[in-house]
Amino acid sequence: MRPGLEEVRDKQFGVFTSWQVLCEYTRAELRALLDQGEWVRVFRGVFREATTAPSAQLRVEAARLSMGVPTLAAAYNTAAELHGFAVQHNHPTHVLAQQDSRIGRLIVHRDHVDKDELELVQGTVTTNAARTAIDVARTASRPDALATLNAALRRGIPRAALTLELQRHHRRRGHTQAAELLELARARPQATLRTRPKCPNAGVPNLSGWLASGDESTRRSCRCAATPARDGPDGLSGLPWPERTRPRVGPDGRCCSSCR
16 A cells, blocks of 8 residues: 555544545556455445454444544444444444435434533544443344343443433333343353252152152162252263263162162
8 A cells, every 4th residue: 555545544443535545546546456355345435455354443434434524423233342342243333423324334323412421432432331232222132132231231331320321211212122121131141050850760650659668778869859960061961970870760660879
């Protein structure tokens, strides 16, 4: 890349416009670089090098240049990506602006936003973390919305801040969904405690009879029934028997020695 365009690119998160290119290249050279795949179109009239990753900062800056506005704010999933709690990274680019846009893969929202709901993240103006989490919780599918709220809590966003932000959206679409999912959201995934399957002879109709019989060899409890256990490191149930052998049932319907 020629020095003049390289300097412009570095000031714009890795993107450059067609008219900036034409200050250093001819139109034929521009078309050739695009045809060869060395440059990639981001939005209308805005390009990046193929070796430059399409980060959220790059896409928001490309949207600003394509729309010809002095500033834009990242919002919804794009803001979540900047804050570090996005659950999907293949969404269109979401921004807040007062003018409409029909650019593919770019969604422009005309939502009202207060100044205290905006902040600078990685050099890009974006909705703050609480506003972003609630916006996604209102509008995303339930699984994605809950995953976003969980991720936001893990990133250290206080639940009280999310609850306060939710109150500011009480008349907006998706408020009920966001309120329900915020009640379910947890900062840490719950450890699942499972119970081992009952001993195979538990379904034998006369089980209680032979356990209460006078035969001393049968008057024992089956320890394999409903004993709490966690899965082992290989994903198998944490069974107490050597080599994870399951208890067997003898010809008479009694537990074999592996249950003792």
